[in-house]
Amino acid sequence: MTKIAIIIGSTRPGRNGEAVSRWVYDIANKRTDAEFEIVDIADFHLPLLDEPMPPSMGQYTNDHTKNWSAKINSFDGYVFVTPEYNHATSGALKNAIDYLYNEWNNKAAGFVGYGSAGGTRAVEGLRLIMAELQVADVRAQVGLSLFTDFEKFSVFKPADHQVDSVNAMLDQVIAWSGALKPLR
Numbered sequence: 265m266t267k268i269a270i271i272i273g274s275t276r277p278g279r280n281g282e283a284v285s286r287w288v289y290d291i292a293n294k295r296t297d298a299e300f301e302i303v304d305i306a307d308f309h310l311p312l313l314d315e316p317m318p319p320s321m322g323q324y325t326n327d328h329t330k331n332w333s334a335k336i337n338s339f340d341g342y343v344f345v346t347p348e349y350n351h352a353t354s355g356a357l358k359n360a361i362d363y364l365y366n367e368w369n370n371k372a373a374g375f376v377g378y379g380s381a382g383g384t385r386a387v388e389g390l391r392l393i394m395a396e397l398q399v400a401d402v403r404a405q406v407g408l409s410l411f412t413d414f415e416k417f418s419v420f421k422p423a424d425h426q427v428d429s430v431n432a433m434l435d436q437v438i439a440w441s442g443a444l445k446p447l448r
Contacts, residue, residue: 266298266441268434269339273346273357275306280378283420284408285345288376291430292343298438301339305360308332312359319365332360333367340448341372341441342399343433348379348386361393368397370447372440374433375405378414382407400444402436404429 270288274281285302292300310328317323324330346353361368373394377383384407394401406429408414413422 266340266438267338268292268298268300268341268343268437268441269303269336270300270343270345271357271360272302272304272306273344273360274354275356276347276354278418279347280414280418280420281345281347284376284378287420287422288343288345288406288430291427292434295431295434295438298434298441303335305356308335308360310356310360310363313362315363319363322366329363332363336364337367339371340445341374341437343374343376343437344390345376346378346383346386346390348377348381348383351385352389353386357390358393361397365397368394368399370444371399372437372444373399373401374437375401376408376430376433377405378408378410380410382409400440402433402440404433404436406430406433 270285272281272285289300289302308328315324315329324333346357375387375390377387387405391401410417415421
């Protein structure tokens with residue numbers, strides 16, 4: 265069975281990413297074509313990248329990196345749930361991505377962005393990063409507006425049509441994750 269991680273891309277206190285990720289998980293968990301797991305980068309306590317060797321070497325010295333590597337390597341694809349901070353993804357998510365290289369290769373990724381512009385600029389930046397990591401990013405994405413999908417910018421209340429957006433993105437992530445399996 266194809267395994268997809270739903271990665272919470274923020275460690276900020278009071279973050280919206282946890283509610284958004286649980287909503288994506290609840291939608292995904294109704295499907296029978298893949299297994300899903302929420303992965304919270306906050307649980308891995310990753311300091312600013314502190315490995316002496318480049319991640320492409322795979323020579324990790326720290327337990328937090330080894331644990332992160334094992335978790336990420338166990339998936340066939342990813343859904344990144346990202347806030348948009350200053351036209352970009354969170355520093356915490358970028359740092360977590362930068363810790364690894366080979367673990368990401370030849371897998372698929374989809375995106376759920378949230379922010380004042382639906383997180384679209386954060387997703388644009390993540391697409392460039394995914395290309396460097398040899399991750400096939402899918403076209404369908406979910407953009408959640410702080411103005412229309414959140415009450416008072418903090419209580420998550422997505423519009424009904426967003427469920428269709430999540431399923432369209434998951435359809436592509438699952439299909440591409442399966443198609444890339446022979447390369448892994």
